[in-house]
Amino acid sequence: MSFLTGYKKMTVTRCGIMNIIGPRMAAKFEIDQDLRSLFPFINAHHDEAKYFDTPERIQFVLNDVLCTLYPFEVIAAGFYDENGVRLFWEHLQDDLNSIYDKRQTITPDYKTLVPLSPIDIYQLLPKxxxxxxxxxxxxxxxxxxxxxxxxxMDCPGFAEPIVQKTVYPIFDKDGNLASTVELSATTNVKVPEVPENLLTKREVDVLRLLAKGYSNPEIAQLLSISQHTVKTHVTHIYDKLGVNDRAQAAVWASRHDVV
Ligand code: SF4
Structure with missing residues (x-):
């Protein structure tokens, strides 16, 4: 079954940039499907992809078009006409469906970026x-x-960070992610090392998704394994980490830099 089969609504607007060929256009596609579960796989698959946390979105270039995917929306810019917009959608749909089909062979990349303006960064430099x-x-x-x-790292005088933030998940009684709490920790606090071979690679994959708030059926779908197998992995993870529930496992993952 395909991950993405179409969009609900397409809006095309002119960007206001004129050139000799014609006006540039931007497009917005509203979709029913939540794209979020695919973001870590897109991040790993597209070398130049940029994955952001707030709001959660991923940006990459596909066929010379810069696109940004939000959970239920795609924004793309750089078109010459509506035909180009439609063609882009077909390419995007093929691209996402192909990533979805190959997801069990892709190691998801959960690393997100925090965009800073040049002026913010300039303040951190020796000038x-x-x-x-x-x-x-x-x-x-x-x-x-x-x-x-x-x-x-390219600037020898770049400012040293004085604090770093750690985000902890809060789960509701059904084990779904309800909210998060952000705490500061000094960079002198050493991240506890994960004992070598404590968890298998697959258990780490499951733990990462669990810590991000995914349910067992969602983890099963993302990793292309059965819900029974997910349940077994979760039980082994609890045993190995010495925790009793998802919240404790997620906090362990966060403290040990696994997420
Ligand atoms: S290396 Fe020198 S020029 Fe480059 S950012 Fe640092 S201080 Fe400025």
Whole structure:
């Protein structure tokens, strides 16, 4: 069965950028299907994908079109005409369905990005314009970091973080993610090491999804395994971690940097 079969509504607007060929267009597709479960797989599959937490969305380029996928919406820009918009949708649908079909062979990537503006990044730099990062100025370096074209490590004087945030899940009585709590921890706090070979690779996959609030049927669907197998993995995870429920397992995963 296909993951995505169509959209509910398509809206095409002009972006206001004119060139000799014609006006550029943007499109919004509203869909019934929740795309969220596919984001970690898209993140792993598309090299240049950018996965963001708030709001949860993933951005990548497909056939020269920059698109952003939200849970129930796709925004794309850079079209010359409506035919291009329709063609793009077909490519996107094929792309997502192909990722969905291959998901058991893809290791999902849950790493998300927090976008910062060049000005925010500039505040963290020594502002000496020394050029050691390979850029002509600190401002140029800040712009490159904000576009993921450079990393903070490229500047020897980049500010050290003083706190880091950890997000803990709160589950309702049915084990569904109800909300989250964000706590600060000093970077001097050492992340406890996960004992080697404590969990199998598959158990880590299950734990990651469980900690993100997915139910057993959702985990089974995402990993292409039966619900019975998920249940067995969850029981083994509880035993190995010495925890009694999903909330405790999720907190363990968060504390040990597994999520
Ligand atoms: S290495 Fe750092 S201080 Fe030097 S120019 Fe680059 S960003 Fe500025």
């Amino acid at each position: 000496t314009n020394c050029g050691k990062c390979g850029k002509e100025s600190c401002l140029a370096f800040a712009a490159a970091v904000s576009k993921d074209k450079a990393t903070p």
